[in-house]
Amino acid sequence: MNRKNEKSALGRRKFLALAPTGAVAAAAGAALLDSETRHDTRLSQDALPPLVADSYLTDAEKALVSAVFDRLIPADDAALGASDAGCVAFLDRQLAGPWGLAATRYRAGPFKPGTPEQGDQSPFTPRERYRSGLKALETRCTKSEGKGFAQIAPERQDAFLQDMEAGRHGPDGKAFFEMMLQNVREGYFADPLYGGNKGMTGWKLVGFPGARYDYRAEIDRPGADLGLAPISLMDRG
Amino acid sequence: MSGTKTREKADVVIVGLGWSGSLIAEELTRAGLNVVALERGKWRDTATDFPPAIDMDELRWATRRGMMQPQAVETVTFRNNSEQEALPVREWNCFQFGWNVGGAGTHWAGMTWRFNPWDFEVGSKVRQRYGQAETTPGLQLQDWGITYDELEPYYDRFEKIAGTSGTAGHLNGSIKPHGNPFEGSRSSEYPTPALKDTRWMGMFRETTTAMGYHPFTIPAGNISSEWTNPLGVRMGPCTYCGYCEMFGCGNWSKSSPQACVLPALTGRDNFTILAEAEVLHATLAEDGKTAKGVVFIDANGQRWEQPADIVIFTAYQIDNIRLLLLSKIGKPYDHKTGTGVVGRGYAYQTISGANLFFDDERFNPFIGAGALGVQIDDYNADNFDHAGLGFVGGAGIMAFSTNGRPIGMADSVPQGTPRWGAKWKQAYAKSYQTSATIFNQGTSFAHRDVFADLDPTYTDRHGQPLLRVTFDYNENDRRMAKYTMDKAVEIGKKAGASRIEPFNSAEGANTPYDQRSTHTTGGAVIGADPATSALNRYGQTWDVHNVFVVGASSFPNNGGYNPTATVGALALYCARGIIEKYLDTRGPLVEA
Numbered sequence: 034m035n036r037k038n039e040k041s042a043l044g045r046r047k048f049l050a051l052a053p054t055g056a057v058a059a060a061a062g063a064a065l066l067d068s069e070t071r072h073d074t075r076l077s078q079d080a081l082p083p084l085v086a087d088s089y090l091t092d093a094e095k096a097l098v099s100a101v102f103d104r105l106i107p108a109d110d111a112a113l114g115a116s117d118a119g120c121v122a123f124l125d126r127q128l129a130g131p132w133g134l135a136a137t138r139y140r141a142g143p144f145k146p147g148t149p150e151q152g153d154q155s156p157f158t159p160r161e162r163y164r165s166g167l168k169a170l171e172t173r174c175t176k177s178e179g180k181g182f183a184q185i186a187p188e189r190q191d192a193f194l195q196d197m198e199a200g201r202h203g204p205d206g207k208a209f210f211e212m213m214l215q216n217v218r219e220g221y222f223a224d225p226l227y228g229g230n231k232g233m234t235g236w237k238l239v240g241f242p243g244a245r246y247d248y249r250a251e252i253d254r255p256g257a258d259l260g261l262a263p264i265s266l267m268d269r270g
Numbered sequence: 271m272s273g274t275k276t277r278e279k280a281d282v283v284i285v286g287l288g289w290s291g292s293l294i295a296e297e298l299t300r301a302g303l304n305v306v307a308l309e310r311g312k313w314r315d316t317a318t319d320f321p322p323a324i325d326m327d328e329l330r331w332a333t334r335r336g337m338m339q340p341q342a343v344e345t346v347t348f349r350n351n352s353e354q355e356a357l358p359v360r361e362w363n364c365f366q367f368g369w370n371v372g373g374a375g376t377h378w379a380g381m382t383w384r385f386n387p388w389d390f391e392v393g394s395k396v397r398q399r400y401g402q403a404e405t406t407p408g409l410q411l412q413d414w415g416i417t418y419d420e421l422e423p424y425y426d427r428f429e430k431i432a433g434t435s436g437t438a439g440h441l442n443g444s445i446k447p448h449g450n451p452f453e454g455s456r457s458s459e460y461p462t463p464a465l466k467d468t469r470w471m472g473m474f475r476e477t478t479t480a481m482g483y484h485p486f487t488i489p490a491g492n493i494s495s496e497w498t499n500p501l502g503v504r505m506g507p508c509t510y511c512g513y514c515e516m517f518g519c520g521n522w523s524k525s526s527p528q529a530c531v532l533p534a535l536t537g538r539d540n541f542t543i544l545a546e547a548e549v550l551h552a553t554l555a556e557d558g559k560t561a562k563g564v565v566f567i568d569a570n571g572q573r574w575e576q577p578a579d580i581v582i583f584t585a586y587q588i589d590n591i592r593l594l595l596l597s598k599i600g601k602p603y604d605h606k607t608g609t610g611v612v613g614r615g616y617a618y619q620t621i622s623g624a625n626l627f628f629d630d631e632r633f634n635p636f637i638g639a640g641a642l643g644v645q646i647d648d649y650n651a652d653n654f655d656h657a658g659l660g661f662v663g664g665a666g667i668m669a670f671s672t673n674g675r676p677i678g679m680a681d682s683v684p685q686g687t688p689r690w691g692a693k694w695k696q697a698y699a700k701s702y703q704t705s706a707t708i709f710n711q712g713t714s715f716a717h718r719d720v721f722a723d724l725d726p727t728y729t730d731r732h733g734q735p736l737l738r739v740t741f742d743y744n745e746n747d748r749r750m751a752k753y754t755m756d757k758a759v760e761i762g763k764k765a766g767a768s769r770i771e772p773f774n775s776a777e778g779a780n781t782p783y784d785q786r787s788t789h790t791t792g793g794a795v796i797g798a799d800p801a802t803s804a805l806n807r808y809g810q811t812w813d814v815h816n817v818f819v820v821g822a823s824s825f826p827n828n829g830g831y832n833p834t835a836t837v838g839a840l841a842l843y844c845a846r847g848i849i850e851k852y853l854d855t856r857g858p859l860v861e862a
C-alpha cells in the first residue's frame with residue numbers, strides 16, 4: 034500500500050506548472066487544492082454578480098416589450114408599472130448576457146417534439162425567442178387589429194395576451210408568452226443591481242425586506258407588522 | 271493536448287466531493303491512507319464565493335441557479351415508460367446537481383432526517399404485517415441488508431459533524447416530549463437545540479396538537495447555536511436569513527462539507543483535491559475483478575489516468591449509476607427480463623399537500639431557513655395501520671418556513687386569479703403575507719417498470735452517453751399521495767384557512783419539471799442478495815471488490831424524508847468497513 038505523502042512526490046508547485054495562471058482555482062488544467070487553499074479568502078474570480086451593461090434589443094423591440102410588460106405588471110397606486118420599474122432594461126441586459134445565449138441549456142440534437150412531460154425541446158435561445166416572438170406578435174396584431182400592439186387600447190392588448198397565454202397563437206406563442214411573464218417578474222422582483230425593481234418598488238409592493246441577512250430578533254415576534262424597510266445589494270434609496 | 275498522462279498511484283481515489291466523498295475522505299485520511307479526490311466542479315468556500323455581500327441575490331442563485339450544474343455539462347434523458355422515446359431534459363429541472371467542491375451539500379436546505387427503522391426493512395415488514403397480496407403488482411420491496419440499529423452510531427456521528435439542531439423524541443428507548451415519538455431510538459440528543467417557530471409553524475403545531483397528532487421541529491442543518499464539531503471545526507448560529515436552499519450560507523451556520531469537514535480535511539498532507547477534473551469511468555484489470563483506477567479529463571481537455579488501490583464513486587445518485595455503467599461494473603438491469611442490478615430500484619419522492627390562503631394573517635415568510643419547519647410523522651412509514659388502504663408507506667406532513675423570495679413566490683395567489691395584470695398584482699400583494707403550504711414528503715418504492723440505463727442517442731460534452739431515466743409513479747405511490755393529501759386538507763381546515771387548494775404530484779404522469787422534490791434515489795442499491803442489489807451493505811460492488819459506491823443511489827426505496835443524513839451515515843459506515851475490514855482482506859466483505 035502506498036502510504037507516502039503524495040504531495041511531496043508530485044508537489045503543489047509541480048502540478049501547478051500545468052496551470053500557468055498559478056491561481057489555486059485556475060481554470061487551466063485541474064485545480065490542485067491543498068492545505069494552503071483554505072487560508073485564501075480573496076473572492077474567487079467569478080464570485081461577483083454577473084453584471085452585463087450591453088444591449089441586445091433594438092429600440093423598436095424595446096418599445097414593444099415595454100407595451101407588453103406594462104400590461105403584465107401595470108402601474109397602480111401601490112407600485113410602479115413594469116417599464117417604469119426598469120423591467121425592459123433588465124431584460125435587455127439579461128438577453129445580452131449568457132442567459133440570452135442559453136448558456137446553461139442542453140442544446141445538442143436531435144430535436145424532437147416529445148410529450149408535455151418531456152418539456153421544451155426547441156433549439157431556440159432566449160435571444161432567438163424574443164427576436165422571432167416579437168416579430169410574430171407584431172405581425173399578428175397588425176393583421177387582426179389593424180395596428181401595432183403598442184397602438185391598440187389596453188383592453189385589446191389584454192385580450193391579445195390572454196389568447197397568447199391560452200395557446201391560441203400556437204405553441205411558440207405560448208412559450209414566448211411564458212418567457213415574457215417570467216422575465217417581467219424577474220425584472221420586477223430581482224435586486225435593483227440588475228437594472229429593474231427601481232426604488233425596490235416590487236419589494237415594497239409585497240413587503241419583502243430584500244437583502245437582509247439576519248432575522249434573529251424578528252423571529253421572536255411571530256405575526257407582527259415588522260415595518261422593515263427593504264435594502265438592496267446596491268440600491269439604498 | 272493529446273495522449274493520456276498518468277498521475278502517481280494513490281491508495282484511494284474518490285470521485286465527487288460532496289458530503290459522501292468528504293466524509294469518507296475524512297475517515298480514510300485519518301486512518302493514514304493517501305487519498306486523491308476528483309471533483310468536476312470548482313473549489314467554492316464561504317468567504318471566497320458566497321459571503322453576505324453577494325449572497326442575498328434571488329435572481330442569481332435561485333432563479334438562474336448559479337451554483338448548480340448546468341444541463342450543458344450533463345443532463346439525463348427522460349420518459350415515462352419504456353414504450354416512449356426518451357428525450358433530454360434541456361432546462362433547469364428537478365435534478366439539481368451539485369457542481370463544486372462540497373457538492374449539493376453547499377446549497378441544500380438542510381433537513382437532516384434519520385429514516386424510520388421500517389424504511390430499512392420494507393420487504394420483510396410488509397410481508398409480516400400485511401402479506402404480499404396487499405401490495406401493488408411489480409413493486410420491488412426489499413430489505414437493505416442493514417438495519418436502523420446498525421446505522422444508528424453513524425447517524426449519530428453525522429449529526430455531530432453537521433451540528434444538527436433538533437429535539438430528540440425517542441432517546442435511549444424512551445419517548446420524550448416535543449420530539450418525534452415515531453423516530454428510531456437515538457443514542458444522544460441533537461447537538462444543538464431545535465430552531466424557533468415562525469407564525470405559520472406555531473399555527474401548524476397548535477392545530478395538529480389539537481387534532482391529536484405529534485408535531486415536532488424538523489431536525490435541521492441550519493444550526494441554532496454555536497457548535498464545535500468532533501473534527502474541531504466551529505460553526506455559528508443560523509440567522510433565519512431566508513437565502514438558504516439553492517444558496518451557500520455566508521454565516522458558517524448551514525451544515526455543509528465546507529462548513530463542517532473540509533477545514534479539517536484540507537490541512538492533511540495525505541489528502542489532495544483535484545477540482546475541475548471530470549471522471550469518465552473506472553478502468554478494470556484484465557480479469558475484470560478489480561479496478562486499476564479512473565480516467566479523468568481536466569479543464570484543458572487533457573486526459574489523465576489516476577491509478578488507485580481503491581476506487582470510490584460518490585458522484586451523487588445519477589452519476590453513480592452512470593459511472594458504473596460506463597465502467598462496465600455490475601450487470602445492467604434488463605427491463606424485459608427483470609434481471610440485472612445496475613439501474614434497478616430507481617425511485618423518487620412522492621409529493622402532495624395543500625396550498626392555504628388565510629383572510630387575515632401576517633406570516634412574514636422572509637424569516638426562514640432551508641430546513642425550518644414543523645412536521646407530523648403520524649402518517650409516515652408504517653406508523654399507522656394500512657390494512658385495507660391499498661398502499662404501503664406514507665409521508666411526513668410538514669409546515670415549512672423556508673423563504674419569502676418574491677420571484678419564486680409570484681404564483682402563490684389563489685387559483686382563478688389571473689397570473690398577470692392589475693388583479694394579479696393586488697392578489698399577490700395580499701397573498702404574499704397570507705398564504706402557506708402544507709407539504710407531504712412521501713415514500714417512493716421501486717417498481718419493475720422504473721429504471722435507469724444509458725441513452726442510445728444523446729451524449730454529454732465529452733461524447734459519453736447520458737443516463738436515461740424511465741420513471742412514473744406506481745399505483746401504490748399514487749394512493750399514498752392521495753391519502754396524505756386529504757390529511758393535509760383536514761389540517762388546513764382546522765387551521766382556519768379560508769381557501770384550500772390541494773395538490774398531488776402523483777396525480778398525473780411525472781415530469782422532471784415538477785420540481786417539488788430533488789430527491790431521486792436508487793439505481794445502484796445496497797442489499798443482501800446480489801440478484802437484486804448492486805452493492806453489499808458496505809457499498810462495495812458485488813463483482814469488483816475494490817470499487818465502492820455511496821450516495822442516494824444506494825437506497826432500495828426512498829423514505830418519507832430527505833436523503834442526506836442517511837447518505838452520510840452510509841458513507842461513514844462504508845469508510846469504517848474499508849478501514850476495519852477491507853484493508854486486511856482485500857476481497858468481498860460479504861459472501862455473495
Ligand SMILES: Cc1cc2nc3c(=O)[nH]c(=O)nc-3n(C[C@H](O)[C@H](O)[C@H](O)COP(=O)(O)OP(=O)(O)OC[C@H]3O[C@@H](n4cnc5c(N)ncnc54)[C@H](O)[C@@H]3O)c2cc1C
Pocket residue numbers: 285286287288289290291308309310311366367368369370371372373374375376377378379380381382383515516547548549550584585586587589640641788820821822832833834835837
Ligand atoms: C436545493 C436542494 C435542497 C436540498 N435539500 C435537502 C434537505 O433539506 N435535506 C436533505 O437531506 N437533502 C437535501 N438535498 C439533497 C442533498 O443536497 C444531497 O442528498 C446531498 O448533497 C448528496 O450528497 P452527495 O455527496 O451524495 O452528492 P453531491 O453533493 O451531489 O456530490 C457529488 C459530487 O460529485 C461530482 N461529480 C459528479 N459526477 C462527477 C464526475 N464524473 N467526475 C467528477 N466529479 C463528479 C459533482 O460535481 C458533485 O460535486 C437538497 C438538494 C438540493 C439541490
Ligand code: SF4
Pocket residue numbers: 491492493507508509510511512513514515517518519520521522523524525638639640
Ligand atoms: S437560513 Fe441560516 S443556515 Fe440557511 S443560509 Fe441563512 S444563516 Fe445560513
